[in-house]
Amino acid sequence: MGKIHGDVVFVTGASSGIGREIARAFMDEGYRVYGTTRKKALQEDEVQLEKSKNSSGFIKMIRLDVCDEESVEKAVSYVYQKEGRIDILVNNAGFGIAGSIEDTSTEEALEQFNTNFFGVHRMCRHVVPIMRKNGGGLIINISSVAAQFSIPFQAMYSASKYAVEALSEALRIETRPFGIKVSVVEPGDTKTGFTQSRQYVKGSDENSVYFDTFKKSVEKMIKDETSGPGPEVVAKAVLKIAKRKNPPIRVTVGTGYKVIVFLKRFLPVRFVQYMVSKMYS
Numbered sequence: 001m002g003k004i005h006g007d008v009v010f011v012t013g014a015s016s017g018i019g020r021e022i023a024r025a026f027m028d029e030g031y032r033v034y035g036t037t038r039k040k041a042l043q044e045d046e047v048q049l050e051k052s053k054n055s056s057g058f059i060k061m062i063r064l065d066v067c068d069e070e071s072v073e074k075a076v077s078y079v080y081q082k083e084g085r086i087d088i089l090v091n092n093a094g095f096g097i098a099g100s101i102e103d104t105s106t107e108e109a110l111e112q113f114n115t116n117f118f119g120v121h122r123m124c125r126h127v128v129p130i131m132r133k134n135g136g137g138l139i140i141n142i143s144s145v146a147a148q149f150s151i152p153f154q155a156m157y158s159a160s161k162y163a164v165e166a167l168s169e170a171l172r173i174e175t176r177p178f179g180i181k182v183s184v185v186e187p188g189d190t191k192t193g194f195t196q197s198r199q200y201v202k203g204s205d206e207n208s209v210y211f212d213t214f215k216k217s218v219e220k221m222i223k224d225e226t227s228g229p230g231p232e233v234v235a236k237a238v239l240k241i242a243k244r245k246n247p248p249i250r251v252t253v254g255t256g257y258k259v260i261v262f263l264k265r266f267l268p269v270r271f272v273q274y275m276v277s278k279m280y281s
């Protein structure tokens with residue numbers, strides 16, 4: 001069956017969690033998927049092939065670090081040389097840092113933005129010209145509910161996702177004349193490798209004035225993530241977007257989160273702040 005936006009998909013951060021499930025979901029629907037990982041074991045031009053049991057789809061894993069311009073260029077041109085096109089780009093690679101704003105160094109904040117925000121920018125800069133040449137495409141950026149509600153002690157993570165949403169909204173307008181559609185997906189707490197990969201800022205130790213609240217807040221984050229749904233729910237939402245001719249600008253994943261995001265439009269900001277502070281501190 002023909003695919004509305006084409007069948008060559010590029011998923012960043014497909015070695016684990018949400019990216020892994022997105023890659024699998026596309027593969028099972030017959031898409032030709034190129035997933036990425038930074039893992040050293042894979043050589044630049046070496047691929048691990050996973051084939052779908054139910055369709056002609058596959059996943060090939062290639063090496064990519066979204067923080068490295070040369071690595072982005074190599075990975076994108078590898079796929080372009082193989083396929084002559086990239087139809088769907090899913091910017092999924094990301095991680096979270098935790099710590100109060102006061103305890104976070106500029107270097108730590110920059111590291112967070114380098115992956116979560118500039119990683120998306122680098123990928124778009126290299127993939128958009130290919131999509132333009134081919135007359136269109138679809139870009140799906142994995143944001144977070146934290147781009148709707150800035151979470152205490154995850155301010156830099158939240159800010160990086162707010163920034164992804166700002167980029168996506170403008171990109172959607174800029175690339176519309178070239179037939180390139182842009183959507184953002186906002187998952188809530190999801191059970192993945194994200195929790196284990198979280199980095200704690202150096203200043204967040206027992207000497208921090210925030211230590212007690214920070215600790216409680218982190219315990220809450222971990223509990224919510226590890227008891228959250230699996231990454232399949234996010235993959236399902238992404239696939240649904242890919243099947244729409246005119247994808248929506250923003251999709252929040254999970255009924256509970258959808259309701260909260262909807263209500264936020266009508267509730268006073270002070271009330272929203274009160275609720276978030278009750279939840280996390």
Ligand SMILES: NC(=O)c1ccc[n+]([C@@H]2O[C@H](COP(=O)([O-])OP(=O)(O)OC[C@H]3O[C@@H](n4cnc5c(N)ncnc54)[C@H](OP(=O)(O)O)[C@@H]3O)[C@@H](O)[C@H]2O)c1
Nearest residue numbers: 013015016017018037038065066093094189190192193194
């Ligand atoms: N889990 C949640 O609760 C949740 C909620 C909302 C949004 N999200 C977002 O969902 C996305 C996926 O996260 P996840 O929950 O699936 O976490 P995960 O299981 O830790 O997966 C993260 C993926 O990102 C890749 N990655 C990290 N840094 C990278 C870099 N510099 N260059 C290339 N790839 C990189 C990792 O690949 P390698 O280590 O193999 O390179 C891995 O495949 C992230 O953008 C995250 O912010 C997650």
